[in-house]
């Protein structure tokens with residue numbers, strides 16, 4: 001059985017046996033915050049446990065590297081939706097050590113794309129159209145700096161209310177230990 005079929009088969013049982021009942025909650029976060037973090041598999045359960053957040057407690061936004069790379073991209077939009085529509089009053093950005101985006105080199109990934117059948121002319125066409133693929137794919141060198149950068153992008157966003165604290169943290173993907181990068185309570189923004 002392939003993965004999708006396996007999932008669908010399990011799902012029938014999940015629903016018919018009402019296993020969903022224990023997860024009943026609302027779309028509004030009990031702890032009134034939104035967390036932006038990385039899609040790393042090690043954080044799937046560890047991060048909520050390490051922060052003592054359970055189902056229904058927070059809004060959780062994930063991408064590769066916990067990065068806000070564009071002020072008007074879908075990550076920033078998600079954070080704004082959480083704040084304006086879903087009662088999130090604080091924002092936490094949580095990067096982690098040993099992240100796949102740390103030290104990621106665009107040229108290596110581009111080489112892999114070519115191996116998987118993406119043509120050189122496609123890449124050239126994108127460059128010609130003004131799309132800097134290399135810059136778009138580039139990771140970061142230092143997770144603390146990266147978190148600080150994302151925090152600043154959010155804090156300075158023209159559409160974010162000034163009274164929303166934005167905090168930055170780094171988590172250890174093995175122990176769950178959090179290190180504070182930036183405490184948003186003391187920040188005054190203009």
Ligand SMILES: [Zn+2]
Pocket residue numbers: 038039040064065066096098099100101
């Ligand atoms: Zn990561």
